[in-house]
Amino acid sequence: MSAAKTSRVHLTAAATGTLPRALLLAICIIYGLAGLFGRDPWKNEDAAGFGVMWQLATGGTQDWLMPNIVGRPYGEDGPLVFWVGALMIRLFGGWLGAPDASRIATALFYFGTCSLIWYATYLLGRRAEVQPFAYVFGGQPNARDYGRTLADGALLIFLACVGLAMRGHETTPQVGQVCFVAMSLYGMVRSLDKPIQGGIWLGVGLGALTLSSGPVIPLVLLASVIICGLACKPLPLPRVLLASVPLALALVAAWMAAAYFGATDHNDAVTFIREWSRYDRRTYGAPNAAALNFIARNLLLFTWPVWPIACWAWLSWSGMRRAPHVALPLAMLLPPLLLLFLLRAPGDVQFILLLPPMAVLAAFGLPTLTRAAINAIDWFALLFFTIFGGFVWFMWIARTTGQPPRVAANIYRLLPGFQQDFTVSAIVYALLVTAAWILIVRWRLSRAPKQIWRPVVISAAGTTLMWVLAMTLWLPSINYGKTYRDVAQAASMALPTAYNCVQPIRMGDAQLASFAYFGHIRFGGPDDGCDVLLRHDPVDYGEPTSISHFEWRLIWEGRRPSDRDERFRMYRLVDMSRVAPPRPSLPGRRLPSHP
Structure with missing residues (x-):
């Protein structure tokens, strides 16, 4: 008996009954919309992402071409997700408020990811090589029902991931990136029977992923697609590449050309694009103990329960690992997993990119799970x-x-x-x-359903x-x-009635965005001649250095009540030549003392 036959599952038609549509949609909608509205942008990545979107929504063409936070360039990720969020603010900000309107983009990416995961699994589940064993007298499920059941399972596995809760409801570029990873996977699956259409989906996915992150992840995914095409014979690699690569390059080139020719200063555009392309190189490096320790402690919890089921799927389909239902999800899963171990600084921001391909792979482990x-x-x-x-x-x-x-x-x-x-x-x-x-x-315990x-x-x-x-x-x-709302508004109330601008010192993107939005503070750069300083002092750095005839005077100090590691100090530049000196006391006369 061949390995392909021994790896097939044995199921009856009763085991492939689809989940009630109302229950599946209710879980998706309730889970996706809960926590999106009625709250402030949260530290850190959520507030920083909102700050870029708000700047684009209230700014001009230069802001859209080269995203920034009140003038500070934001080149960590591409502009695509920020464009969508800014558009939502412009459309719905007057009705919902800017923070809630920006998270409509998060909802759109979330529902798009769910749809792409479902359809990718459904198409793979209908293929002949994954169909359950055909009984002599019939009774096995048909391909369509089997595919729908697997797709329901993949979507439930995706929603069950613990790490999706927080990261999937933020206004960050990663919510768009995870959608475009799922789109790229769907394009590969669609190309199995419609190469040109699938190649277009793949090209849009890789191009959009580049425009929402950086060049490294899409390039590594493209290399993985090529390797997968060489190993997985059903994938029509030449036609897929012919349709996808030029389209992805055209999408990225269109933004670069628009930024260059639309910029007031071409050098600014060149500098911004160069820094954006170089950010990935500073993000990744040789594995280090801190990053590996963080991954070991957090990755398994973040991806629970999908990782054990995905590992089981890899083991249970040992004879068909080059088949599309195993090879294609792995092509989208292994590159971001490898990049995690090359991060210079530990963090869970990119963990979410693993979930779509891992959920699709895990769905094919459901039919082979043991009762235990x-x-x-x-x-x-x-x-x-x-x-x-x-x-x-x-x-x-x-x-x-x-x-x-x-x-x-x-x-x-x-x-x-x-x-x-x-x-x-x-x-x-x-x-x-x-x-x-x-x-x-x-219902689950009383009915004891047999579905996979x-x-x-x-x-x-x-x-x-x-x-x-x-x-x-x-x-x-x-x-x-x-939230930074209260501390930002307190700082705003302490500002002088008339001031040129406020120069931020050691303030992160989330802090800068929150103080600008909640406090309506007018920030400036080192060359703008600001007469107010706003410093973030996690430790005591001492007073700012004064210059001739001028002195920095502390006018406000505060922090968020729930955070003891942050402290903000505001200083005003005072012209000492215009300040009257204190009157000297008369000789032999002592000032009265207070009790």
Whole structure:
């Protein structure tokens, strides 16, 4: 018996029943929209991304061609995601407010990613080489039903990922990048039966990924596509490359040409594009202990539960690893995974890029999971999310009622100065999602469905419960702890009535964007002759150096109540030649002392 035949799964038609459409759509919509609206931009990447979008929405052509935050160039990522966010601010900012309007772009990328994952898995699941074993007397599922069931499983696995909750709801370039990775994967899958159409999707995906990140990730993915095409014979590599590569290059070249010819100073455009292209080279380097330690501690949790199922799929399809359903997801998965180990500074920002191809690969591990593995995944998710949901409710009750006193005191200590914000609608939503969780668990345990997506429906519903509870019961507290609104407005009130501009010192992109938006502070650069300094002092750097006849005087000092490592100081430049000297006291006369 050949390896291909031994790796086929044995399923009946009953095992490929699709998940109820209403339940699948409800999980997608509730999970995707919860936490997007009614909050401020949060430190750090969320606020920085919003700052660029807001600058584009309120700025001119130069800002759109060369994104920046109040004049500071932002060349870490390409402009595409910022363009979409700025467009949403212009369209809906007057109705929703700029922060909420910018996150409409996040929702669009999220739903686009979900759709691309579903359709890529569906097309792969219909292929002949992955179909279940055909019984002599029939009873096996047809290709269409089998593909839909696998697609439902892939989408549930994607939604069940723990790390998607926070990173998937931010205004960062990564929410667009993950969508374009999924688009590139879909293009490869589509090219198996429609090479030109698939090549166009792949070209748009790689070009858009370049315009939303940098050149390194798309180039490495392109190299991986070529290697995959050589190993996976069904992939029509020449026609795919002919349709995709010129299109991707044209998209990137169009932005570069527009930036160069549309810039007031051509040298500024050349400098911006050069720094953007070089940023990746400063981001990646030889593996270091700090980055590897961070990845080892966080990657498995971030990608749970998709990584064990994906690993199982790799093992269970050992005889068909060059087949499209294994080779194509791996082509999109291995390059970003490799780049993670080359990061100079540790961080989880790029973890999200692994989720679409990993979810597609993991879907093909669902039909081969053993009953013991299915039960282990189910009961782990059931116990974990039930305990987590109960803990969230318990802590919220303690914070709201003050009982038990010791627990409430610990919560207040973490949020000094926070004023309780009780909203009935948030409680109603939290109760509804908790009731829905109970009903889903009861349905899953009482019906004991045989469908192959059953191991992940509890996990997907559990992550939805976790995120919605956090974004309803605890949203005011989280927003208070992660926003710069109050400190930025306090700094604005301390500004002189008349000033030229404020020069930021050691302020990060998130801080600069938040102070500019919330405080309406007019920032300037070193050459603008600013007469006010705003410094971020994580440690005591001392007073700024004074110059002849001028002195920097401290006029304000503050920090966010929930962060003891940040401290902001504002100084005003005072002309000492115009300040009257203090009157000398009379000889032999002592000033009265205060008690």
